[in-house]
Each structure stands twice: as structure tokens, then as C-alpha cells.
Amino acid sequence: MLKFFYNTAPNPMKIALLLEELGLSYEAIPVDTRQGQQFATEFVAINPNAKVPAIVDGDVTVFDSNAILLFLADREKQFICLDMASPERAETLSWLMFIASGIGPFSGQSVHFRHVAPEPKTYALNRYDYEANRHWKILEKHLCERTFMVGEQYTVVDMAFWGWARMLPYVLGTGDATWTEYPHVKRLLDQINARPAAQRAETLKSRHSFKAEMDADARKFLFPQNQRLVNSI
Numbered sequence: 001m002l003k004f005f006y007n008t009a010p011n012p013m014k015i016a017l018l019l020e021e022l023g024l025s026y027e028a029i030p031v032d033t034r035q036g037q038q039f040a041t042e043f044v045a046i047n048p049n050a051k052v053p054a055i056v057d058g059d060v061t062v063f064d065s066n067a068i069l070l071f072l073a074d075r076e077k078q079f080i081c082l083d084m085a086s087p088e089r090a091e092t093l094s095w096l097m098f099i100a101s102g103i104g105p106f107s108g109q110s111v112h113f114r115h116v117a118p119e120p121k122t123y124a125l126n127r128y129d130y131e132a133n134r135h136w137k138i139l140e141k142h143l144c145e146r147t148f149m150v151g152e153q154y155t156v157v158d159m160a161f162w163g164w165a166r167m168l169p170y171v172l173g174t175g176d177a178t179w180t181e182y183p184h185v186k187r188l189l190d191q192i193n194a195r196p197a198a199q200r201a202e203t204l205k206s207r208h209s210f211k212a213e214m215d216a217d218a219r220k221f222l223f224p225q226n227q228r229l230v231n232s233i
């Protein structure tokens with residue numbers, strides 16, 4: 001059976017959604033990153049980047065969320081345009097990479113500097129807040145003239161979008177007012193949230209319990225770079 005290594009953060013949740021949409025049987029294997037389980041030798045052999053999500057299915061291993069979306073959608077021939085040289089396939093790749101290399105990292109850094117980093121952080125927060133908003137505005141504009149991210153149907157690009165869109169008020173620190181600025185992002189988010197597969201994916205949160213405290217140990221695992229600051233004092 002397909003093994004899905006996960007926690008409930010945005011990138012793994014994209015894969016939970018696709019697995020539920022496809023109706024594939026899978027074993028959800030929790031990787032508690034606040035307890036450092038991402039650094040276990042057996043897990044690093046699966047994902048050398050020591051992050052979730054990753055999947056193992058028979059002799060196939062895939063890590064990095066949008067690579068997993070692409071791999072599974074292609075293999076199952078669902079939720080993706082399979083006409084390799086078509087404009088729609090080209091658009092699919094562009095938006096998947098835009099989400100992987102722009103939306104995800106800038107949203108993640110916006111969360112880090114807004115909610116986690118110590119002061120002084122004005123410069124870094126300003127940069128990542130600006131870039132996160134700039135990336136989300138590109139999606140907002142894209143969605144104001146179309147129902148889905150690519151083509152006329154719901155695809156893995158929408159699932160990649162969903163992982164992070166669920167978190168947008170937290171990412172931007174703007175609470176409910178977020179949706180006044182991002183009405184088309186909200187419209188697609190609500191549409192996906194209403195799908196039974198999205199509701200099943202969200203139940204992953206109660207299937208395993210992950211460490212909730214962001215204590216000194218959790219910070220050590222999640223922000224190993226801080227050790228350099230301690231060593232340099």
C-alpha cells in the first residue's frame with residue numbers, strides 16, 4: 001500500500017487532498033517534526049531534504065509536494081491535462097512551479113517572521129510580507145477571470161493552491177479582513193473546501209496527535225540555524 005509521510009502543514013495537506021480525491025488506499029505515517037522525526041535515518045533515506053510530505057509506493061519514492069501531485073496525477077491519469085505538448089499542460093507546469101517556488105516559500109517565510117522570529121525583524125518581515133502579498137495578488141488576478149487555476153476543470157494545480165490558501169489569514173496576519181482583499185482566492189478555496197475529499201483530508205488532523213508545544217526542543221529541530229547564533233556569542 002502507498003505510504004504517505006505527513007504532518008498537517010500546508011504541503012502535506014495538498015497530498016492528502018489528492019489521495020482522497022483519487023480514492024487510493026494509503027497508509028498515513030505521521031512524521032512529528034517538532035520531535036525531530038524528519039531527521040530519522042530511515043526518513044532521510046526517503047527524503048534527503050528531511051521534510052514532509054513524501055510518498056513510497058512499491059519501488060517508487062517521491063518527495064516535494066508538487067512533484068508528488070504531478071507524479072500521482074500523471075500516473076492515475078486524473079486531475080491533470082495529459083496532452084504533453086498542449087498549452088494547457090504548459091500552463092499546468094507554470095502554475096505548479098509558481099506555487100512550489102513562490103507561493104510556498106514566501107508564505108512560509110511570512111509565517112516565520114510574523115509569528116516566530118525574535119525582534120528586530122522589521123526588515124525581514126517587511127520583505128516577506130510584501131513578497132507573500134505580491135505572489136497572492138498574482139493568483140487573485142489570475143482567478144478573477146476563471147473558475148479554476150488551469151483550464152475548465154478542477155486539477156492538481158487547484159489542490160496545490162488549496163494547501164496554502166487555507167492558511168492565508170495566518171500567512172498575512174490579516175484575519176478575516178484577508179478575504180476582502182482576496183475575494184477570488186476565497187471563492188476557489190470555499191469551492192474546494194466543500195468537496196467531500198477536502199473534508200476527509202482535514203480529518204487527518206485527528207488521526208494522529210502531533211506535538212503541540214513549540215518549546216525549546218521543537219525550536220531546535222525546526223530552526224537549526226539558530227544554533228549558529230548561540231555558538232557565535
Ligand SMILES: N[C@@H](CCC(=O)N[C@@H](CS)C(=O)NCC(=O)O)C(=O)O
Nearest residue numbers: 009010011033051052053064065222
Ligand atoms: N518544498 C517542500 C517543502 C516541504 C516543507 O517545508 N515541509 C515542512 C512542512 S509544510 C516541514 O517538513 N517542516 C519541517 C522542517 O522544516 O524541519 C515541499 O513542497 O514538499
